Structure formats: structure tokens, C-alpha cells
Amino acid sequence: MKNCNFKTAKWCFATRRIDQNLAGGLCHDFSQTKPGDLILGRVKSIGNHRRIQLPEGRPSTLYPGDLVVLPCGARYAPDQFEGFAEIDEQCSDMLAGGGCIGRMVQRNERIKPPTRIQPLGRITSKDGTVLNTRDFALAKPTTTSQIPVICVVGTSMNSGKTTATAALAHGLTKAGWQAAVLKGTGTGAFGDYNAYTDTGASYVADFTDAGMVTTYKEPLHRIVEGIDTLLSEAETRDCNIAVMELADGIFQQETAAILATPSARSRFSKYLFACSDAVAAAGGVAELERNGIRPIALTGMLSCSPMAVNEAQIATGVQVLTKGQLLDPAYANTLAARTLMGRSALAA
Amino acid sequence: MLDTAMDVMPVSRPMSVTRVSVWSGRRQLHAEIRVPKTCSPDMPPLVALHGISRDAAGVAGAFSEPCASKGQVLITPLFTRENWSHFQRIGGYRPDRALLALLALVQQMGLARTDKVEMFGYSGGAQLAHRFAMLYPQRVAALHLAAAGWYCLPDLTQPFPMGLGPSETNLKTNIPALAHNQLRHFLALKLRVYVGAEDHHRDEALRKEPCIDDVQGRHRLARARYYCKAVRAAADARGVTADLSLCELPGCVHSFSDCAAAGLTGLVCSD
Known part of the structure; x- marks a missing residue:
């Protein structure tokens, strides 16, 4: 050869x-x-x-x-x-x-x-x-990024995370934000990347841009370093808000480790939680609360059913947003406002 | 759904004029964009909204000269009666989305940066302008409201659409909740309110329901004064420093041309 x-x-x-x-x-x-x-x-x-x-x-x-x-x-x-x-x-x-x-x-x-x-x-x-692939990654950041980040997590694969991520990114773009759409964990594939690109967002990247073909079995510090690399690059490209999807469910070992580690999850300002039904919503919200996380909204397959929406809102007290609402610039803008408020409160 | 059409008119005036249209759902919004020969690139464009007479041409004519002198791009949308019978309301209709689509198109065409705009509205246009700003305050560099018939108050005790309390009817889009989330940012906006000093007639176009009369006042002059007080009180209650002024235009009744002749457009552009 x-x-x-x-x-x-x-x-x-x-x-x-x-x-x-x-x-x-x-x-x-x-x-x-x-x-x-x-x-x-x-x-x-x-x-x-x-x-x-x-x-x-x-x-x-x-x-x-x-x-x-x-x-x-x-x-x-x-x-x-x-x-x-x-x-x-x-x-x-x-x-x-x-x-x-x-x-x-x-x-x-x-x-x-x-x-x-x-x-x-x-x-x-x-x-x-x-x-x-590591040798072709974006340069590691020299400073900590300040960009507000809405993190999208879910119960499992196919719970609606990518749909929610793309819809929110499009809504934010329509509302005038320079949005970055990023995937922080997972395995390299063009499906999500293309879905993000189609939203018209200002910048799209995933962990492969940080040199990892997959984040599974990678050490936490390297995954977090990759997330920082993506956020820093988004900031360099003048983005003023980021939506970041974490792959798979919140029990997946790397996603769970990120959410359980305060120094790792400190990058995220707010969370959207995607799930398929009201029971999953209740379980997911309770699980996130173990780490001190309360999502700003629930979404995903659940949101397709008005009855499931009602049950989930009663069980969790968290509002459910449909894909159509995430696409609506007024709703996306209000999520951005709440994300920025959270950021200001943290800074204060 | 967004579709566009463009027709560039010959340039033989201080401002080049480009006509565009955008679709928002099934409704089309037309607009003219006037770009001064000498344009200040960092200056937010002025979006000037007509009232219920829909005299976008009159609004454009009144603002052309002061905008040209200032080097400011002027955007004058036209909400036609056929497409937007109640363009001043955001709810069942979404004129806000049409305006966002228009701003995106203006930027895509390279006519002006529209991440922030100054927004002016007269009468019904002022109603739309402040409602737009309540949803998207980060897009508004300054808000100029002239002779609005009534206002959406930053007051949670008033039901939507008079205030930001829960609506007494089912809403397709929960506008009061969305605006409430943006309220602090909205209250910090540069806000200039104008009204004719003689605009105290209860003409046919004025809404006269008790829910508005009893709270905001019986005519536009009283309502403008009440609105300013309500904004200041809401800002104070939240520790926000309001940047707000009220200008009562001497001798003016409810007429855009009278107000313009009395210096309204100059005030908007000089501020």
C-alpha cells in the first residue's frame, strides 16, 4: 500500500x-x-x-x-x-x-x-x-468564554433533543440573535450537524471540531476542554448566545458526569429538557434536581400531546414548549432573556 | 414562510429608495427603505410605522429630510388593510414576525445593519411599536411613541392587552407572559412619548371602553401622561433607571401631518 x-x-x-x-x-x-x-x-x-x-x-x-x-x-x-x-x-x-x-x-x-x-x-x-483527529482540532482557548449557553438534555436518544435544539436556534436567529449551535457530546455524524446548519445559525460545530470522533469513554476533563473550545470559537465568531445539545440521556455516563460536576456544568446558564411523556418528565426533572438543576422548559416528543403536556406541567411545575413555540422568535427571545438574567445573577 | 420581491427605483434624490416585501405566514408586508447618500454605518435605522390611515408614504415623506440630514436609513413598512386589518395588535396576528422578517431582509440585502433599530410609531403604529419593543427590547435602540390610542401598560394587575396580567380570553400565543419576561430590559429602553397638546377629543377611532377610560384616561393626551407615569413606576419598582420623556406638541390635535409640521419628526431624529 x-x-x-x-x-x-x-x-x-x-x-x-x-x-x-x-x-x-x-x-x-x-x-x-x-x-x-x-x-x-x-x-x-x-x-x-x-x-x-x-x-x-x-x-x-x-x-x-x-x-x-x-x-x-x-x-x-x-x-x-x-x-x-x-x-x-x-x-x-x-x-x-x-x-x-x-x-x-x-x-x-x-x-x-x-x-x-x-x-x-x-x-x-x-x-x-x-x-x-486530535491534531486537527480547533485551537484550545486561552480565556474562559462568557457566552450564555442554553443546554439541551433529554431522557435518551430520540427524545427530541436535536429537534428542540434546531428549533430554538432558528427562533433565536429570527429574533435577531447571533446564535451558535453546538453539540457537546456524542458520536460524529452529519445528521445533527446538518440540522443545525439549516437553522441559519451564525456558527455550527460539534465535538469533532474539538478533535474527538466520539466523547464516549473520553475522560471528563477532555470533554469539558472540548466544550470550552467550541464556546470560545463561537465567541470569537461574534455569537452572543449558544445552544448546546448533550447527546443521549442524562444517565449516559459522560452526560451524567458533566451534569453532576459543578465545575463542568458551570458553562451552562439554563437547561431545556426533552422527553417523551409525563412520567419521563417527572423522573427527569427529579433527577436533574439532584444536581441542583431546574430546567427552564420541557420539550421533545412530550410536547406533541396536549394531554401529556398537561400532566407533565402539573407533575413538574415546569412549562412545556412545543417545537412551534421554540421556532417562534417571541418564545425563543424570552428564553434568551431568562438565560441572560440567569447569567447576570451568577455574575453578581 | 418568507418570500421577497424587490424593485429598485431610479436614484435622483438624497435617498435611494428600495421597495421590498416579505411574507409572514399568509400575510404580506410591504416596505420602502431609504438609504441616504451619506450614511452613518453605525447608526441604527429608523423604522417608522404609520397609523390606522396607513399613510406610509406620508410618514416616509415627513422623515426623509431629517433622516437624510442625519445619515440614517429610513424603513417605512406598509401594513395593508387587506392583509393586516388590526396590524397594531400582536396576538392572533403576528405583525412582530413580519417586522422581524423585514429587518432580516434589509440586513441580508446589505442596505443596513438591523440588529438594533430606532422605532417610531404614530397612533396605531405607536401601539405596534411599543408592543414589539416589549417582546424584543434588545432590537430597539430607542422607542418613539406618538399619540397612541391606548397602551399595553407594564402592569401585572391589568389584564392583557391593557396590561401584562393574565388575559380574560384564551390566547394562541401567551404574549403577556413573554413580555413579562422581557420587562426589565424594556423598562430600561430610551423611550420618548409624544402627543398633541390638543389631542383630547374622543374621535371615532379612539377606543372608549371603561376598562381603558377608567385606568388610562378618556383621551390620548391623558393616556400618554398616564403611560409615562406607569412606565416610571414600573421601572422604579424594579430598580431600573427609566430613560423616559413626554413631549406635548403645542397646538396639535390627532393628526400626523400637524404633529410633523409642529416639529415631531425633527424631535425624533435629533434626539
Whole structure:
């Protein structure tokens, strides 16, 4: 593979910050593989992921024999796979469509086995250095950002967090805010990124811009450093408010750690909580209160049902906002006002 | 839904005039944007709202000269009767969203920065102007209200729309709660209230329900005075320093042209 033309490979979305021209060789020693190392692989068999998400924001159908470039990474996805950032040089698993390759340890029973990838090597630069997503991250901030942040958390995957995040970002933009829409944790994928971009927000980024293909199994300090990097970049780009989604549910280990650690959650001014029903709302609000957090509003799938809305508001005392209300600049503006008031109170 | 149409008129005057229109839902809002030949880039544009006679052209004509002299972009929306029969109210209708769409378009077209604007309204336009500012105070650099028929008071004891207390009817959008969240910011705005010193007639256009007469007064002059007192009291109660003045225009009845001739437009633009 000395003369491998890396550009013929399908590079995944999580590699989008990396200049493909830097790829100059392969390292065949997988024993030293670290999360974020770029792996060149050949598709051996098609499983759950039949397509790979490309950096330009479109999916590409995979065929056996295709060359792909995926960063090594872990995966936390209760509706798909759990996997670790480990490479089996005989055959590894494609853990996410936006990129990452690793070892699946368990899967949702409704999901097919993963697409299998034969690793060919770790991609190096011409001088032999293994290319790693960490080396292409935004610069680390030198000062603490002051931008007000509305943090969107939820009960689980598919509770409505991304819909709420995008709707609020659009509402804020309509109200005249220079909004940043950010994803603080999760696994690199273009679905959320594209949904954020479509809102017309002033700046969009996720943890891959901070050098992580996934935040699962990353140490808390590195995740928080990534969040700070994104917020600082948003401020540099003249954003005056940020909406940040934390992936998965509030019991997911990294999200739980962020919310339970005062020094980590101090970045967030206010919280929106997305959930599917009134019981989830009551449980989620109670769980958040254990960390001293009271969301400014509930949203998500719950908000589609007026009866569930009524039950949740009675059970929690927290207002439920629908997608339509988050899209409404007057509602978005009032959330911004309450976020700024919270910020002023903290500063005082 | 937002759609636009643009027609640039020949430039043969101190201000170049661009006509635009935006859609907000099913309703269309037209506007003219006048950009002075010498424009001060950091000066917020003036959005000047007509009254229920919908004489946007008259408003534009009255403000053209003072805005041109000042180097200030002038935006004059036209809420047509067919699309906006009650344009001064925010509730079932959402003229606020149409105005936001218009401001976004003006900025997208590069005609002016609209993250903040000075907002003027006469009569029904003043009603819309202060209601807009109550929802989006961060967009308003200065608020000029002239001869409003009545006001939404910053008073939680008055039911919406007379105040910010709960409405006695079901609202599609909870405007009083939304405005209440913005109240401190609104009360800190630069607010200039104008009214004709002779605007004390109970003409046909004036609302005369007891709920307004008994609290705000029986005519526009009394209501303007009451509004200023109410704003100052609300600001004081919240520890906010109000930046507020009331100007009673000598000899003026309820007429925009009379008020303009008495110096209203100059006062707005010189302040």
C-alpha cells in the first residue's frame, strides 16, 4: 500500500477537518492504536450501516471492497451498538455511519450486526506520524468564554433533543440573535450537524471540531476542554448566545458526569429538557434536581400531546414548549432573556 | 414562510429608495427603505410605522429630510388593510414576525445593519411599536411613541392587552407572559412619548371602553401622561433607571401631518 491513493477511499464525516493531502503512508502496527487514529479499511461485508456519511454532507452507499477512512473510536448508542476504540486487525466493526471503527461489544436486538471492515493500516503523514483527529482540532482557548449557553438534555436518544435544539436556534436567529449551535457530546455524524446548519445559525460545530470522533469513554476533563473550545470559537465568531445539545440521556455516563460536576456544568446558564411523556418528565426533572438543576422548559416528543403536556406541567411545575413555540422568535427571545438574567445573577 | 420581491427605483434624490416585501405566514408586508447618500454605518435605522390611515408614504415623506440630514436609513413598512386589518395588535396576528422578517431582509440585502433599530410609531403604529419593543427590547435602540390610542401598560394587575396580567380570553400565543419576561430590559429602553397638546377629543377611532377610560384616561393626551407615569413606576419598582420623556406638541390635535409640521419628526431624529 506504499503508493495507496488515499483519495479513492471514502473518508467519513468525522474526518472533515483533516486535509486528505496529508495522507502519505500506512502504519501496520495496530497495537498502539489510539482513539482518533485514522484507519484505512476495506469493506468486507455490509451490515447495519449500508452507507457512510461523507465530509461534504451526503451519504455514500457502501459496497464490499470499498476503501474507507474512519477514525478509531468508541460508540454509545442504545438503539444501535456499544463499542470500544479497539482495532482487530483481522476484522473490525463500523460503529457509526459518520465514522468510527472499533469493536462492537453489544447491540440492540432490533439492529443487524455491524458492517465489517478489514483494517489495512493506520494512516500516517509522509514523515510517518499517525494522523489523529486530535491534531486537527480547533485551537484550545486561552480565556474562559462568557457566552450564555442554553443546554439541551433529554431522557435518551430520540427524545427530541436535536429537534428542540434546531428549533430554538432558528427562533433565536429570527429574533435577531447571533446564535451558535453546538453539540457537546456524542458520536460524529452529519445528521445533527446538518440540522443545525439549516437553522441559519451564525456558527455550527460539534465535538469533532474539538478533535474527538466520539466523547464516549473520553475522560471528563477532555470533554469539558472540548466544550470550552467550541464556546470560545463561537465567541470569537461574534455569537452572543449558544445552544448546546448533550447527546443521549442524562444517565449516559459522560452526560451524567458533566451534569453532576459543578465545575463542568458551570458553562451552562439554563437547561431545556426533552422527553417523551409525563412520567419521563417527572423522573427527569427529579433527577436533574439532584444536581441542583431546574430546567427552564420541557420539550421533545412530550410536547406533541396536549394531554401529556398537561400532566407533565402539573407533575413538574415546569412549562412545556412545543417545537412551534421554540421556532417562534417571541418564545425563543424570552428564553434568551431568562438565560441572560440567569447569567447576570451568577455574575453578581 | 418568507418570500421577497424587490424593485429598485431610479436614484435622483438624497435617498435611494428600495421597495421590498416579505411574507409572514399568509400575510404580506410591504416596505420602502431609504438609504441616504451619506450614511452613518453605525447608526441604527429608523423604522417608522404609520397609523390606522396607513399613510406610509406620508410618514416616509415627513422623515426623509431629517433622516437624510442625519445619515440614517429610513424603513417605512406598509401594513395593508387587506392583509393586516388590526396590524397594531400582536396576538392572533403576528405583525412582530413580519417586522422581524423585514429587518432580516434589509440586513441580508446589505442596505443596513438591523440588529438594533430606532422605532417610531404614530397612533396605531405607536401601539405596534411599543408592543414589539416589549417582546424584543434588545432590537430597539430607542422607542418613539406618538399619540397612541391606548397602551399595553407594564402592569401585572391589568389584564392583557391593557396590561401584562393574565388575559380574560384564551390566547394562541401567551404574549403577556413573554413580555413579562422581557420587562426589565424594556423598562430600561430610551423611550420618548409624544402627543398633541390638543389631542383630547374622543374621535371615532379612539377606543372608549371603561376598562381603558377608567385606568388610562378618556383621551390620548391623558393616556400618554398616564403611560409615562406607569412606565416610571414600573421601572422604579424594579430598580431600573427609566430613560423616559413626554413631549406635548403645542397646538396639535390627532393628526400626523400637524404633529410633523409642529416639529415631531425633527424631535425624533435629533434626539
